[in-house]
Every structure is written in C-alpha cells, then in structure tokens.
Amino acid sequence: xxxxxxxxxxxxxxxxxxxxxxxxxxxxxxxxxxxxxxxxxxxxxxxxxxxxxxxxxxxxxxxxxxxxxxxxxxxxxxxxxxxxxxxxxxxxxxxxxxxxxxxxxxxxxxxxxxxxxxxxxxxxxxx
Amino acid sequence: xxxxxxxxxxxxxxxxxxxxxxxxxxxxxxxxxxxxxxxxxxxxxxxxxxxxxxxxxxxxxxxxxxxxxxxxxxxxxxxxxxxxxxxxxxxxxxxxxxxxxxxxxxxxxxxxxxxxxxxxxxxxxxxxxxxxxxxxxxxxxxxxxxxxxxxxxxxxxxxxxxxxxxxxxxxxxxxxxxxxxxxxxxxxxxxxxxxxxxxxxxxxxxxxxxxxxxxxxxxxxxxxxxxxxxxxxxxxx
Numbered sequence: 561x562x563x564x565x566x567x568x569x570x571x572x573x574x575x576x577x578x579x580x581x582x583x584x585x586x587x588x589x590x591x592x593x594x595x596x597x598x599x600x601x602x603x604x605x606x607x608x609x610x611x612x613x614x615x616x617x618x619x620x621x622x623x624x625x626x627x628x629x630x631x632x633x634x635x636x637x638x639x640x641x642x643x644x645x646x647x648x649x650x651x652x653x654x655x656x657x658x659x660x661x662x663x664x665x666x667x668x669x670x671x672x673x674x675x676x677x678x679x680x681x682x683x684x685x686x687x
Numbered sequence: 688x689x690x691x692x693x694x695x696x697x698x699x700x701x702x703x704x705x706x707x708x709x710x711x712x713x714x715x716x717x718x719x720x721x722x723x724x725x726x727x728x729x730x731x732x733x734x735x736x737x738x739x740x741x742x743x744x745x746x747x748x749x750x751x752x753x754x755x756x757x758x759x760x761x762x763x764x765x766x767x768x769x770x771x772x773x774x775x776x777x778x779x780x781x782x783x784x785x786x787x788x789x790x791x792x793x794x795x796x797x798x799x800x801x802x803x804x805x806x807x808x809x810x811x812x813x814x815x816x817x818x819x820x821x822x823x824x825x826x827x828x829x830x831x832x833x834x835x836x837x838x839x840x841x842x843x844x845x846x847x848x849x850x851x852x853x854x855x856x857x858x859x860x861x862x863x864x865x866x867x868x869x870x871x872x873x874x875x876x877x878x879x880x881x882x883x884x885x886x887x888x889x890x891x892x893x894x895x896x897x898x899x900x901x902x903x904x905x906x907x908x909x910x911x912x913x914x915x916x917x918x919x920x921x922x923x924x
Contacts, residue, residue, distance in 0.1 A: 598870070618895050629890045640886040644878045647885075651874060651899050655913035656901060664875025683842065 564613075565683045568605040572676055574599040579669045580602060591665045594644040596640035598672040602679040603642055606634065612667060615648060621634045641671045704731050712749060712762045719752060719759035737812040823851030825861045826888060826896055833884050834866060843867040843903040850922040861895040862888075865921060867906045874900060 561569075575598035578595060582591035603624040607614065614623045622643055629639040645668050654658045707729045710722065720728075726736035740760055743749040752759045770786065808818075815844035831845040843909060849863035871877060875902045889896045 602688050606834070618859075620897055621889070622893055625890045626885070626893065629886070639890070640882040642896070643886050643889060644882055646895075646898065647878060650897065653913075656917075657912060657914065658874065658897065658901065658905075659871055661873045664873055664878070667875050 561683045561687055562608055563603040565608045568601045569676065569680060570610065572672070572679075575601065576590070576669060576672050576676065577629050579665075581671065583666055586662060588660050588662060588665055589652045591604070591662075592649045592660065592668065594651040595665060595668040596636040596670075597641070597674060599642045599645040600677050602672070605683055606654075609683055610617050613669055620647060623651075634678065638675050638678065641675060644668070645672070704729060704735055705742065708736065708739050709743060709748060709762070712760060715912055719761040721757050725760060733782040781812050819852045820854060820856055822892075823847050823856070823862050826892070830864060830884060830886065832894075834881065836869065837880060841868050841870070843869055843906070846921040848917045852920050858893065861897050862892075862897065864898040865906075865917060866898055866900050868900055868901050869903045871900055871902050904916065 579591045579594035579598065582594055583636045596617075596647070600620050603620050604613070606628060606638045607623055612623055612627070618635060619680055624642060625639050628634040648660065648665065648668050651658045652655070652665065708725055711725060711728055719798075720885070722733065722736060725740070726733050729736060731739075740751070742750060744751050747763060749760050752761070758783050827845065827847045834842055834845055844853075844865075844867040846865040846867065847863070848865055850860045853860055866877070866881070868877070881898060885896050885898055897918075901914065906918065
C-alpha cells in the first residue's frame with residue numbers, strides 16, 4: 561500500500577467517524593457531507609493504485625467510473641454508491657431544503673464502511 | 688369553473704407569446720411591468736404584446752393600470768389566477784414523454800440545440816437566447832423514458848436544470864436532473880431506485896449525471912431559495 565493510499569484511507573476513516581457523530585447529533589447536512597468525503601477519499605485510494613490523482617469531486621467520480629465502474633476489479637455497486645453519496649450530499653445541503661432523512665444518510669455511512677473494507681483489501685493486494 | 692373555461696383554453700392555447708407574458712408577470716407578482724418592458728423581455732413586437740395582454744386582461748388574469756402616459760400590467764390575485772399559476776408551473780425543459788418505451792442510448796454527438804418551450808420565467812432576450820444543450824436534452828429524454836415506467840403515477844416530472852438547461856455549459860459540465868415526485872417517503876429509497884440508471888448513463892458518457900428528488904408540493908410552492916432558482920433555470924432554459 562502506498563503512503564498516499566494509506567493517508568487517504570486514514571482520512572476516510574476519520575470522515576466516517578465524524579459522520580457517525582453528526583448522525584448522533586442529527587445534523588443531516590454535516591453527516592451526508594462526511595459520508596461523501598469518505599467515499600471520495602476511498603475512491604482516490606483506488607485510483608492511486610493506477611497512478612491517478614484527480615482532485616475535484618467530479619473528476620474523482622468520472623475517473624473511478626472509468627477505471628472501476630465496469631472493469632470487474634471492484635464491485636460495480638461501489639461506483640453507484642459513490643455517485644449516490646455525492647447526490648445525497650447535494651440534496652442535504654441547507655440551501656435546497658429537501659426532505660433528506662437520517663436513515664438515508666445512515667445507509668450512506670454504512671456503505672462507506674463497506675467500501676472502506678473493500679478498498680483496504682484492494683490496495684493491499686495491488687501495491 | 689365554467690366561466691373560466693374559455694380563459695383556460697386561451698391560456699393553455701398555442702400562443703407561446705401569451706404564455707410567456709403571463710409567466711413573466713406571474714414570476715414577479717409584486718411588480719407591475721409596463722408594456723415596453725414586457726415586449727422587450729418576452730422578445731416580441733409591441734403590437735403582439737399589446738394584443739396578447741388585452742386578451743389576458745379580458746380573461747381576468749392580468750390587470751391594467753394607466754399612469755400618465757404609461758400603462759402597467761400585473762397579475763390579478765383571483766383564485767383563478769392562482770390556479771393558472773399552478774398550471775403554468777410546467778418547465779420549459781421538461782422531458783417530452785416519460786412514458787415512452789425502452790431506454791435508448793444517448794448520442795453524445797453535438798447537434799444544433801432547439802429552442803425551449805418556455806412556459807414560466809423570463810423569456811430569453813432576443814440578442815442572447817439561452818437554449819439547453821442537445822446532450823442535456825437527450826439525457827433528459829432517456830432518463831424520463833426510464834423513470835416513467837419505474838414511478839408510474841408517482842412521477843410528476845423530470846427536468847433538466849443548471850448550466851446545461853441555461854445553455855452556458857462547458858463540455859464536461861454535469862448533467863443535472865430534477866425528479867419531481869408526488870411524495871417522497873425516504874430519500875435514500877429514491878436514490879437506490881434510480882442508482883443504476885444514473886450511474887449507467889454517467890459511465891456511458893464519461894460525465895456526471897446527478898439528480899435531486901423534489902416533492903411536487905415543494906416544486907410548485909417554493910418561491911425563494913435554491914430550489915426556486917433551480918426551477919427558474921429549468922423553466923427558462
């Protein structure tokens with residue numbers, strides 16, 4: 561595992577922990593934002609294996625889809641979860657005022673945890 | 688309702704200028720606009736604007752106020768005008784037919800954009816027409832075809848908004864979609880239902896195709912804030 565991938569995974573861990581705290585505080589906007597950040601950092605860790613380091617959210621999602629969305633190297637649902645997390649973050653932002661419930665965000669956080677476990681396995685087997 | 692039947696026919700008739708004038712006035716209910724401004728913002732001739740305004744005044748949807756040499760117009764506050772306002776909350780860039788069969792692949796080849804069916808919001812200025820881009824419209828059409836059978840009667844509309852609806856999108860801009868449902872029980876369920884469709888198109892195009900779900904009540908009633916901006920973008924194309 562590269563140093564960068566390790567840092568990204570650690571960062572994702574922190575984001576997941578923070579998302580749990582925000583869920584406990586019933587702050588949907590902050591929790592959705594942290595869940596999305598976790599997914600993005602994990603996607604970046606995967607892309608690091610391929611020598612790619614996109615920055616903006618849009619570039620990360622597109623690059624992850626290109627490299628892993630249909631390749632079979634990672635479970636294809638992770639790509640969907642990544643996009644869903646980004647859309648959930650947008651929906652949860654205060655200026656939209658959409659009816660995003662805590663349970664939906666809790667699901668996103670659970671998915672980030674599942675993705676984290678898969679990414680750890682992936683980067684360990686693809687140093 | 689009987690006495691309003693003729694007015695309904697008139698408002699929902701084929702005159703896009705009439706609709707645009709009414710939409711313009713309804714979009715700014717607290718302001719009165721004079722003939723010249725209406726004519727300029729709708730992008731028509733003074734004669735046409737005057738003729739269509741006279742019809743709207745006769746239908747009781749718009750009131751006319753003379754002040755000196757100026758004549759101003761504003762929407763009336765009658766219950767019928769309120770109902771028409773609701774009727775006009777149909778976007779310019781709404782997908783053409785969400786019940787169409789099958790899901791066709793999106794052709795990413797650029798083609799000349801077509802003018803939007805502007806119904807609500809300020810009409811595009813003649814010198815700077817805003818038109819939704821062709822790719823955005825094709826994605827919209829395809830998604831609507833898929834979402835129609837998925838949601839059936841729950842689906843109130845599928846709209847394009849943002850830069851691609853405004854017509855000022857960069858080539859790699861996201862395709863931003865609003866899905867309006869009559870009710871939303873659990874937001875995550877709607878994401879899950881549509882996840883494969885949106886991810887599939889995103890993969891196919893190498894772009895982000897994002898969506899938000901909005902209840903029909905919120906879509907129709909919100910008069911300020913980001914959702915209102917989103918709606919006006921979608922409607923003005």
